[in-house]
Amino acid sequence: MSIDAAAWDALRLSLWVACFATLIAVPLALWIAWLLARRDFPGKATLNALVHLPLVLPPVVTGYLLLVAFGRNAPLGRALDSLGLTLAFHWSGAVLAAIIMSFPLMVRAMRLAIEAVDPKLEEAAATLGAPGWAVFGRVTLPLIQPGILAGAVMGFAKAMGEFGATITFVANIPGQTQTLPSAIWAALQIPGGEGQAIAMVLMACAVAVGAVALSEALARRVARRISGA
Amino acid sequence: MSIDAAAWDALRLSLWVACFATLIAVPLALWIAWLLARRDFPGKATLNALVHLPLVLPPVVTGYLLLVAFGRNAPLGRALDSLGLTLAFHWSGAVLAAIIMSFPLMVRAMRLAIEAVDPKLEEAAATLGAPGWAVFGRVTLPLIQPGILAGAVMGFAKAMGEFGATITFVANIPGQTQTLPSAIWAALQIPGGEGQAIAMVLMACAVAVGAVALSEALARRVARRISGA
Amino acid sequence: MSLSVDIAHTFGDFSLQVTFQAEGGITALFGRSGAGKTSVINAVAGLLRPDQGRITLSGETLFDGDTQTFLPSAKRRLGYVFQDARLFPHLSVRDNLTFGSRYAPPTAPGPSLEDVLSLLGLRDLLDRAPGRLSGGEKQRVALGRALLSKPRMLLMDEPLASLDAPRKQEILPYLERLRDGPLGLPILYVSHAVDEVARLADTLVLLGNGRVQAQGPLYEVMADPAAVPLLGVREAGAVIEAEVIQHAADGLSRLRISGGDLLLPGVQADPGARVRLRVLAQDVMLSVKRPDGLSAVNILPVKIETVHQGEGPGAAIALRAGQDRLLARVTRRAVAELQLAPGMGCFAIIKATSVAPGSIGR
Amino acid sequence: MSLSVDIAHTFGDFSLQVTFQAEGGITALFGRSGAGKTSVINAVAGLLRPDQGRITLSGETLFDGDTQTFLPSAKRRLGYVFQDARLFPHLSVRDNLTFGSRYAPPTAPGPSLEDVLSLLGLRDLLDRAPGRLSGGEKQRVALGRALLSKPRMLLMDEPLASLDAPRKQEILPYLERLRDGPLGLPILYVSHAVDEVARLADTLVLLGNGRVQAQGPLYEVMADPAAVPLLGVREAGAVIEAEVIQHAADGLSRLRISGGDLLLPGVQADPGARVRLRVLAQDVMLSVKRPDGLSAVNILPVKIETVHQGEGPGAAIALRAGQDRLLARVTRRAVAELQLAPGMGCFAIIKATSVAPGSIGR
Amino acid sequence: ERLVVFAAASLRGALDEIAAGFDGEVALSYGGSGAIARQVAAGAPADAMLLANPKWMDWLEGEGIIAPGTAFVIASNRLVLIGPQDHAPIDPEQLPELLGTGRLAMGQRDAVPAGTYARQWLESAGLWEALRTRLAETDNVRAALALVARGQAPFGIVYATDARAEAGVAILYEVPPESHAPIRYLATALTERGQSFLAHLASPAAKAIFAAHGFAEVSR
Ligand SMILES: Nc1ncnc2c1ncn2[C@@H]1O[C@H](COP(=O)(O)OP(=O)(O)OP(=O)(O)O)[C@@H](O)[C@H]1O
Numbered sequence A, B: 001m002s003i004d005a006a007a008w009d010a011l012r013l014s015l016w017v018a019c020f021a022t023l024i025a026v027p028l029a030l031w032i033a034w035l036l037a038r039r040d041f042p043g044k045a046t047l048n049a050l051v052h053l054p055l056v057l058p059p060v061v062t063g064y065l066l067l068v069a070f071g072r073n074a075p076l077g078r079a080l081d082s083l084g085l086t087l088a089f090h091w092s093g094a095v096l097a098a099i100i101m102s103f104p105l106m107v108r109a110m111r112l113a114i115e116a117v118d119p120k121l122e123e124a125a126a127t128l129g130a131p132g133w134a135v136f137g138r139v140t141l142p143l144i145q146p147g148i149l150a151g152a153v154m155g156f157a158k159a160m161g162e163f164g165a166t167i168t169f170v171a172n173i174p175g176q177t178q179t180l181p182s183a184i185w186a187a188l189q190i191p192g193g194e195g196q197a198i199a200m201v202l203m204a205c206a207v208a209v210g211a212v213a214l215s216e217a218l219a220r221r222v223a224r225r226i227s228g229a
Numbered sequence C, D: 001m002s003l004s005v006d007i008a009h010t011f012g013d014f015s016l017q018v019t020f021q022a023e024g025g026i027t028a029l030f031g032r033s034g035a036g037k038t039s040v041i042n043a044v045a046g047l048l049r050p051d052q053g054r055i056t057l058s059g060e061t062l063f064d065g066d067t068q069t070f071l072p073s074a075k076r077r078l079g080y081v082f083q084d085a086r087l088f089p090h091l092s093v094r095d096n097l098t099f100g101s102r103y104a105p106p107t108a109p110g111p112s113l114e115d116v117l118s119l120l121g122l123r124d125l126l127d128r129a130p131g132r133l134s135g136g137e138k139q140r141v142a143l144g145r146a147l148l149s150k151p152r153m154l155l156m157d158e159p160l161a162s163l164d165a166p167r168k169q170e171i172l173p174y175l176e177r178l179r180d181g182p183l184g185l186p187i188l189y190v191s192h193a194v195d196e197v198a199r200l201a202d203t204l205v206l207l208g209n210g211r212v213q214a215q216g217p218l219y220e221v222m223a224d225p226a227a228v229p230l231l232g233v234r235e236a237g238a239v240i241e242a243e244v245i246q247h248a249a250d251g252l253s254r255l256r257i258s259g260g261d262l263l264l265p266g267v268q269a270d271p272g273a274r275v276r277l278r279v280l281a282q283d284v285m286l287s288v289k290r291p292d293g294l295s296a297v298n299i300l301p302v303k304i305e306t307v308h309q310g311e312g313p314g315a316a317i318a319l320r321a322g323q324d325r326l327l328a329r330v331t332r333r334a335v336a337e338l339q340l341a342p343g344m345g346c347f348a349i350i351k352a353t354s355v356a357p358g359s360i361g362r
Numbered sequence E: 001e002r003l004v005v006f007a008a009a010s011l012r013g014a015l016d017e018i019a020a021g022f023d024g025e026v027a028l029s030y031g032g033s034g035a036i037a038r039q040v041a042a043g044a045p046a047d048a049m050l051l052a053n054p055k056w057m058d059w060l061e062g063e064g065i066i067a068p069g070t071a072f073v074i075a076s077n078r079l080v081l082i083g084p085q086d087h088a089p090i091d092p093e094q095l096p097e098l099l100g101t102g103r104l105a106m107g108q109r110d111a112v113p114a115g116t117y118a119r120q121w122l123e124s125a126g127l128w129e130a131l132r133t134r135l136a137e138t139d140n141v142r143a144a145l146a147l148v149a150r151g152q153a154p155f156g157i158v159y160a161t162d163a164r165a166e167a168g169v170a171i172l173y174e175v176p177p178e179s180h181a182p183i184r185y186l187a188t189a190l191t192e193r194g195q196s197f198l199a200h201l202a203s204p205a206a207k208a209i210f211a212a213h214g215f216a217e218v219s220r
């Protein structure tokens, strides 16, 4: 296998993992963000701290905890395994790691957006007969689109860049669990690997530029729609 | 030096670095966020992508790039050095790494908040004679406090957890650049080091809980003031 | 359909303690800025949970402080037109208008989008975003949005304050039709404008400082000389019912009230219909003998019931014309010169044009 | 101080093309919802940059499309009272009120905080957050905030729409004092309410559909029978100046106009002062012979100038009383029966109480 | 079905070449020795593993993941002292003075094997006390190399294999192998198929490749 092919594989896997992670994490993060912004319940402070934890802990620790929880020999891992969902040493594990690591970023952005929604508009929707979920879906959700978008692009970028937790949890198997950051790291581990590393860093930059540009274009459309300008 | 003392040192240093990094990064991030939210200029897209880059790149690469840019032999590093600001193997280098790594999180949150400010209020301030900076200081800034706070707490958490870029850029010098994540990482590399690592992870968790709780309390006060409820 | 409100609530220094009944039709809440009108209407809509009390609509309990009952807004089906329009900024005018229609029971009666578009002149704005509307246009969309949610009752918080007079003259008859039509849609209507209130309301609740100052059927509250200061001197005047007799070629119509006939312009109702007339106290002159050679064509024999001297130079005089009550506002000097006194018979001169089409309803 | 506006701007389908001059005093922009009033005022304030044209204030160019001049809002020093209050939600009422004071030149004349608090009844609300104010309270704070920024000119976009009549009666004289006092503060005033306009304005600009339909000194535009449909039938009426002669014990005052004397209640001005009277067309009756035994005490000999038959059953009649012009609105039937025609002399009967204190100014 | 081999990252250059010569497809997953050991303990689907740190092999034996005595040495390495490109060789005794205010870059003393070996050497050379507060410890030996190559640290202790390939640095002193515990890369098979790869690793061709990358020959 030529080096270049491996780099492309890593890029493809990273994109796949990041897209998948973003897709799963967005609704989940939205729900948590909504809970944190709008509900009071026991354990709210704990949940809030928990969401931030992956930011505070070194990623290796997060990866290690994942390994302990979802390893093939761990009860949880075994249970999921028997359901056909293998996480450890599988790209789906990389997705899980990416979700966890990007979660705090997503939740924060979305929560900020939810808190900025004028409750008077939600009240107006309620007086028009809209039940709670419809108020959320037809008023809150469209109004927080910029926040969702910001969260999604940060989460996607983080998922693209996640390394420590991923390599610890799912290792660095080319074509299977080797994401772009793992490949870059591995390239940096051998003498003369900088050339390869630079090529892959440029790939990552290109993805970042693309994702950011796309999100900006979407954000402009959303903003135009919301401000009605 | 007993292990426990080293852990406390690492915690102290991490807190110091994170606080310092947050203090410096907040105004800087606010400025960039404002530029991105409110101005159009050539190179805006590039700046925007650049801000996101530390999310996408593996931290090692960021650390390496910092070394290239701010190393002793790099012009920038030399210039700073001659100004008496030594970054090499110094906690100030850890601060720089933490700033860069937490920058995307801060900028995004603040930008989101700035974009949510009703321009009609800024217009109203202008008609009352307030020049641009006063409009920002007396209207925009107070209104985006929740975003600043959210950005600051995310940035602080990230700064507490930063590891890869820091150790690559300024190594792991106890009392100088050995932050809590470095210490946790080191403990995990030794068979049987989990015990120590867990103790330090708990420290990190405590900090996260504390920071999040503090930020929530502040956010509640700010929100009460803004909504006038 | 009857609304019964009996609530108490405190905001800091301000305390609200309001009890009133509205038996269908249009109930006007009238009062100065800060009197508590919006707070009352919010409590009815379910946006404010009062500290205590009870709100019922046609027997259904919307709120009961004792039993901790609180029906959520969405289940109350009350169409609320807010003081600030509160349009959804991300939806076009069309989507704002139709927002609530899907939550109404499919069989619920109500106006069609077409009706609302023509009534409110919104046809050209359908694809506009709310941010690009003028102040009055926003308010019209808000009104249309509430109507199209097919509510059981309309709550209107100064819905016409930002509208020009011609537009008001289009909307007011429509509200009357809603009230009187097969729906019999009851309306709780907040307004500063006495002429709107006089024209529309069946029941009048005068609010002041969080308390009900006077309440009752419009005819009674309006014809009460004691209510003159609450309503404003220039705005006081009786409201009477009349039957349309015939329309003449020059546009004047003959209307019959119990005390005689009146000739008025601009009456739209068919002969035989009953209409409501507002006769401003200041538009009624008194003469001790029947005058002639006057451009005023309406002269009614009346009996003075009470003479209510206010603080200023004017006096409010309650008159009986047949079974109807009229209110005249004259100067004290006139009271003295003409020796006006209760029990005295005289002639009320009402200028034909002073009963504007706008104040004729029902 | 003179404002000159000559601008053109297009929003989608709507095109604005407005040219007018305001020579100090109060200039009213009057027009239906969507006519373009807010757009004009925004352009003057610097919140809308017109596609082309020119705006100057006392010789200073605020905007010039040709030279690309555009003075930023903050440098224009115009106090803008917005149609929506736009209070700063994070500041207390006090901080909202004093927001602009530090940017005004220290020597600039203007009202004190104390003045504004008493005028607007805001003293108890000083520490309140805007979110806890009623609709009318917000509007009052917005007005106070603009006044306290010591502007060179006030721009008011329906500032009184959400205020009750008594509060309006307090604020209107204050605006008149601002206009007439040592400041001579010019005001650009948007309103739907003809009575406010008639009372306050020196210059009237009637806007319709983005175009100026009529403009000129208030006395002329208001007494022009052709303007009746633009103003609304019920609101039309001449505005005349009178001199206060003396106050009688019963509260009536004798005022002299060129055509004779009038007895009116509630005149606050001292003898010798000149006041402005609004006489609604519908409050003027015509009689071919001098009537007696009437409660109306004001009877003026007049000459009919024109008879303007509208579309409805009424007619607007321009009258001359001495040098003053009056407008009477009578039924067509009365025109026929009394054979009213230009050149004919007759008597105008004006009810004393129908010239309410509110419409007496200056 | 391809073979999966988990290997210490520092073996990468040589191992990639060796795997290319293997009869069959091999996926090499590189990581830190500690991470690999933990992953194997957690059930990683590896057929064989190669670690740079014997302590972790002991740990796996202790945990009962691999049978005692199955691990064997496949390569060895040497430590060198490096400095700027044009620097003359030095006597380690001079190191404390030559460092000046600079720092000595090396792997983290406890966590990174190269750091542990370096510390053992410095201790045996009697330099530890003088230098231990003047170190710049990194999370892997490549980072230490980068610090010296970028001039951030004047000197560093790294593996000979890394130093040879980096043009930006010069080898100033070869650390005597007997001054520290032997540097040994240990391999063990976890599956039947892994055995064949290990056999290939022991082949002369593989040994030649190791040697070409600067790894020292080991006698079994
Ligand atoms: N959240 C609140 N906190 C404190 N006071 C409040 C709050 N909401 C309203 N008030 C006060 O309660 C009183 C009644 O307010 P409300 O909005 O009901 O008045 P309103 O009659 O609708 O007046 P307007 O005609 O000006 O809209 C006012 O004095 C107002 O300041």
Ligand SMILES: Nc1ncnc2c1ncn2[C@@H]1O[C@H](COP(=O)(O)OP(=O)(O)OP(=O)(O)O)[C@@H](O)[C@H]1O
Pocket (backbone or CB within 6 Å): C131, C132, C133, C134, C135, C136, C137, C162, D011, D012, D014, D031, D032, D033, D034, D035, D036, D037, D038, D039, D040, D083
């Ligand atoms: N941003 C915009 N985009 C498109 N059309 C606009 C925009 N702003 C205003 N308009 C249109 O321009 C016209 C004039 O608006 P403007 O706000 O000046 O009216 P107005 O006279 O103040 O009305 P109102 O009395 O209802 O406040 C309206 O028809 C409005 O729909």
Ligand SMILES: [Mg+2]
Pocket (backbone or CB within 6 Å): C037, C038, C039, C083, C157, D134, D135, D136
């Ligand atoms: Mg209100």
Ligand SMILES: [Mg+2]
Pocket (backbone or CB within 6 Å): C134, C135, C136, D037, D038, D039, D083, D157
């Ligand atoms: Mg407007």
